[in-house]
Amino acid sequence: MTDVDAVTAANTALYDAFETGDIDLMGALWLDDAGAAAPTCVHPGWAPVRGRGAVLRSWSMIMANTTYIQFVLTDVNVHVQGDVAVVTCAENMLTGMPETADDDPLLPGLAGGRAVATNVFRRTPGGWRLWVHHASPVLAPQPETG
Amino acid sequence: MTDVDAVTAANTALYDAFETGDIDLMGALWLDDAGAAAPTCVHPGWAPVRGRGAVLRSWSMIMANTTYIQFVLTDVNVHVQGDVAVVTCAENMLTGMPETADDDPLLPGLAGGRAVATNVFRRTPGGWRLWVHHASPVLAPQPETG
Numbered sequence: 034m035t036d037v038d039a040v041t042a043a044n045t046a047l048y049d050a051f052e053t054g055d056i057d058l059m060g061a062l063w064l065d066d067a068g069a070a071a072p073t074c075v076h077p078g079w080a081p082v083r084g085r086g087a088v089l090r091s092w093s094m095i096m097a098n099t100t101y102i103q104f105v106l107t108d109v110n111v112h113v114q115g116d117v118a119v120v121t122c123a124e125n126m127l128t129g130m131p132e133t134a135d136d137d138p139l140l141p142g143l144a145g146g147r148a149v150a151t152n153v154f155r156r157t158p159g160g161w162r163l164w165v166h167h168a169s170p171v172l173a174p175q176p177e178t179g
Numbered sequence: 180m181t182d183v184d185a186v187t188a189a190n191t192a193l194y195d196a197f198e199t200g201d202i203d204l205m206g207a208l209w210l211d212d213a214g215a216a217a218p219t220c221v222h223p224g225w226a227p228v229r230g231r232g233a234v235l236r237s238w239s240m241i242m243a244n245t246t247y248i249q250f251v252l253t254d255v256n257v258h259v260q261g262d263v264a265v266v267t268c269a270e271n272m273l274t275g276m277p278e279t280a281d282d283d284p285l286l287p288g289l290a291g292g293r294a295v296a297t298n299v300f301r302r303t304p305g306g307w308r309l310w311v312h313h314a315s316p317v318l319a320p321q322p323e324t325g
Binding site for chain 2: 070073075077078079080081083108110112114115116117119121123147149151153155164165167168169170171172
């Protein structure tokens with residue numbers, strides 16, 4: 034398995050952990066605290082959460098408040114430079130809406146959304162681990178710069 | 180000058196370039212295109228802009244549409260791992276509002292804002308250069324996870 038394959042798999046696992054609400058998998062993906070270079074996580078619209086404990090608590094809280102979420106990742110770019118890998122990708126989300134008494138239980142409300150993420154991984158003896166996750170909402174169509 | 184000092188200076192220069200509308204300085208800060216590992220820039224609320232040319236065009240357009248902006252950076256964390264440096268910081272902004280006929284010219288309208296940024300630099304023979312800039316709006320107070 035190449036470095037790029039391994040990083041791609043670790044990146045996919047982040048979204049698998051969120052989709053399945055698997056905090057153990059989420060915990061296995063993140064770096065341990067290492068002095069000042071603690072893990073940092075920016076959820077869409079949030080200020081940074083720093084430190085492994087705080088990051089995992091934030092994920093637990095978000096997953097506990099998510100009834101359903103599914104990701105389709107597009108525009109995934111993976112680059113390895115020494116012991117650091119940088120991934121940028123688009124997170125295309127399908128989320129379950131809160132249910133109301135009027136809802137047809139066979140047709141739960143679903144909503145789509147789009148965010149972009151920069152995920153920075155570090156190589157460790159146990160594999161590639163998340164160092165920085167920065168996700169942000171895509172708010173509006175952009176002017177064409179390409 | 181240590182690596183951390185040099186990266187901190189390059190990070191500060193990014194905001195100096197924006198404040199002064201200096202596209203030459205901005206251009207000097209960004210990596211050249213290198214195959215698939217092209218520079219990537221996420222402005223707040225935007226989808227990613229990829230490639231040196233597109234990134235600099237996006238900055239030119241944003242700077243042309245900014246009458247006044249001043250940054251105070253806080254919570255600046257700089258970490259160097261081999262030839263990659265990762266900076267996370269809070270961008271506290273003071274921006275000029277569009278003028279209207281009623282405005283007192285001595286008291287132009289100003290607005291504050293807050294964003295967070297992850298800036299990834301690569302070491303090059305010419306110094307540290309921006310590889311990824313990802314800025315996102317801070318939309319609301321967060322729950323306490325610390």
